[in-house]
Amino acid sequence: MKVVYWTVRIGFLYLLMFIGSIYMKSAGWWALILSVILFIIVNGLIDRKIHRYQKQYFTNKFPVLQSLKYGQIITVELINGKVLANRIFASALSSEILIGTEPVTDNELEEFLKGIKKTRWVKLKKVKAIKIIK
Numbered sequence: 265m266k267v268v269y270w271t272v273r274i275g276f277l278y279l280l281m282f283i284g285s286i287y288m289k290s291a292g293w294w295a296l297i298l299s300v301i302l303f304i305i306v307n308g309l310i311d312r313k314i315h316r317y318q319k320q321y322f323t324n325k326f327p328v329l330q331s332l333k334y335g336q337i338i339t340v341e342l343i344n345g346k347v348l349a350n351r352i353f354a355s356a357l358s359s360e361i362l363i364g365t366e367p368v369t370d371n372e373l374e375e376f377l378k379g380i381k382k383t384r385w386v387k388l389k390k391v392k393a394i395k396i397i398k
Contacts, residue, residue: 269314277303285335318358322388328357328396337368337397342390360385361394 284299291298296316323329332338332353340348340363365382 269287269310273310276306281395313343315358322359326388326391326394329361331360332356332394332396338363338395339395340386341393341395342386342389343392344390348386359389360387361391364384 280299280303284296288296323336334354336353337350338353340361342348348363349365352364352368354364356362356364362383362385365384
């Protein structure tokens with residue numbers, strides 16, 4: 265997926281540079297300026313599309329992601345067999361989740377929620393299963 269993503273980006277950049285250099289004879293530097301602006305806009309659109317695609321893919325793979333809320337205790341099982349049990353869920357991006365680095369017990373939960381200081385990003389492509397404990 266990344267190969268296609270970067271190929272489209274670089275190919276579009278070269279296309280805009282080529283078109284900008286052709287029109288530079290008649291429009292001057294404005295052609296290059298417009299080409300750069302167009303590249304920035306289209307690049308942002310490509311990023312949004314990829315972000316939506318990743319979010320939908322991982323939401324379909326792990327439906328529990330839709331119902332996760334800050335402070336819930338979860339268990340994350342990784343593909344390599346490692347289990348991250350009793351971790352606090354903090355946040356999620358389209359391809360990663362942020363969890364506490366240390367397991368917590370019920371006694372430590374309130375103390376831990378006041379300010380999660382030790383966190384870890386986990387890439388969803390390395391996750392096998394996510395379970396809500398509490």
